[in-house]
Amino acid sequence: MVSSKDVAKLANVSQTTVSRVLNSPELVRPKTVEKVMKAIKELNYHPDPVARSLVSKQTKTIALISGPLYNPFFVDTTSAIVDYANEKDYQVIVHFSNDDKEDITNRYIFKNKVDGIIMSSILMDDPIYEQMKCLDIPIIFFNRRHSKECNFVEIDNEMAGFLLTEHLIQKGHKEIVWISGQLDKSTFHDRYKGYERALKTYNYPMKKENMFIIDTDPNTIKSVFKKIISREKKITAIAASTDAIALLLLDLYGKLNVKVPEEVAIIGIDNVDLSSLGYVQLSTVGPSESYNLGRVAIEKLFDLIEKKTDKVQITAPVQLYERKTT
Structure with a gap:
């Protein structure tokens, strides 16, 4: 097995110099670096990452x-x-x-x-x-x-929550359900603050029965979905605090042949890659740039x-x- 000692011998330098070339080449003269790298290539030498980490104090x-x-x-x-x-x-x-x-x-x-x-x-x-x-x-x-x-x-999670809610209000929706993760996480905490601000800005009533602060695993979301569709009063829009929630709801409504957005509108936050696919086309709020x-x-x-x-x-x-x- 080829070692750094073999490289040093072929390049006619010390093992310390080989180590410097591998870990801090900017500290070594360019001609020396070139000579050592040529020897490494010729011997097909592969440095031991553990040994290198001991020298450089980096684990990479x-x-x-x-x-x-x-x-x-x-x-x-x-x-x-x-x-x-x-x-x-x-x-x-x-x-x-x-x-x-x-x-x-x-x-x-x-x-x-x-x-x-x-x-x-x-x-x-x-x-x-x-x-x-x-x-x-x-x-x-x-x-x-x-x-x-x-x-x-x-x-800007607070603004994301505001824009999402404002969009549904401006579309004329009267029964908007808010579905969010737990508020001990900054993402959901700030998005909820934006949702609240939009409701106050447009004098829209905050209905506790239309707010679901939940664990966001698929099974919990499915349980919430069952509660929503079993209501006598029709929900016209869902403001989902993530695209993941929105995409799952879009699939669940699709399986019931409910038309989106004609019967219920759905919007998320994050603008994940899936949201813009041609067969999905999920409305969402996300970063202003790519x-x-x-x-x-x-x-x-x-x-x-x-x-x-x-x-x-x-x-x-x-x-x-x-x-x-x-």
């Missing part, structure tokens, strides 16, 4: 704690995060969470040495954040954020790792994407 690994894959938002963002990390020659330890914090803490953060953490599954007042800070590595949240000072990338939160967050995490910045706090503007479901 990051941890991604994402939301569940039944939500297409996390499919889109996870793909973007992993692709960019691979471009940077980093590995990604991925865990898809349903807010099982103890499991995350024990298995995916503190038991794996990583150079940085990118995370979506965080509650606004989650005690895990104080524990994570003790790791003394860069941490960034996307889609959600902690209530304390932290690095984050998000959309803006994958996962991609932006991973780029900013590397800025933190590489010490190009020490603070990231991004709230992207949003807009309405009116399509065929409203």
Whole structure:
């Protein structure tokens, strides 16, 4: 098996120089780098990542704690995060969470040495954040954020909730159902605030029977759907706080041959890739530009790792994407 010693011998340099070329080539003269790289190629040498991490004190690994894959938002963002990390020659330890914090803490953060953490599954007042800070590595949240000072990338969730609700009110809907995740998460908390603001702005009555603050797993959403369709008073529109909720409801109504939007309008938030497909055409609210939160967050995490910045706090503007479901 070829070792760095063999490379050093062929290139007529020390093993220390080979190590510098692999870990900090900017500190080595270009001619020396060229000579060492030529030897590496000739010997087909593959550096041991564990050994390299001991020298550089870097693991070339990051941890991604994402939301569940039944939500297409996390499919889109996870793909973007992993692709960019691979471009940077980093590995990604991925865990898809349903807010099982103890499991995350024990298995995916503190038991794996990583150079940085990118995370979506965080509650606004989650005690895990104080524990994570003790790791003394860069941490960034996307889609959600902690209530304390932290690095984050998000959309303007309050405005998203407002625009979604305003759109349905301006369409003349009188019976609007709001379906949201739990309000201990910044995403749902802020979107709910936008919903409330829109109702007050348009003097629209807030009806408790039309508000569902729930766990957003598919089975719970299906239970809510059964309650909605069993009502005597007809619901004319559903304001879903995520595209994942809206897409599932669109499918459930379709199976009952209910026409959307003629009989019920449906709108979501996030503008996931699926929402714009020709056979879906879901109305939604999302970033004003082509803006994958996962991609932006991973780029900013590397800025933190590489010490190009020490603070990231991004709230992207949003807009309405009116399509065929409203």
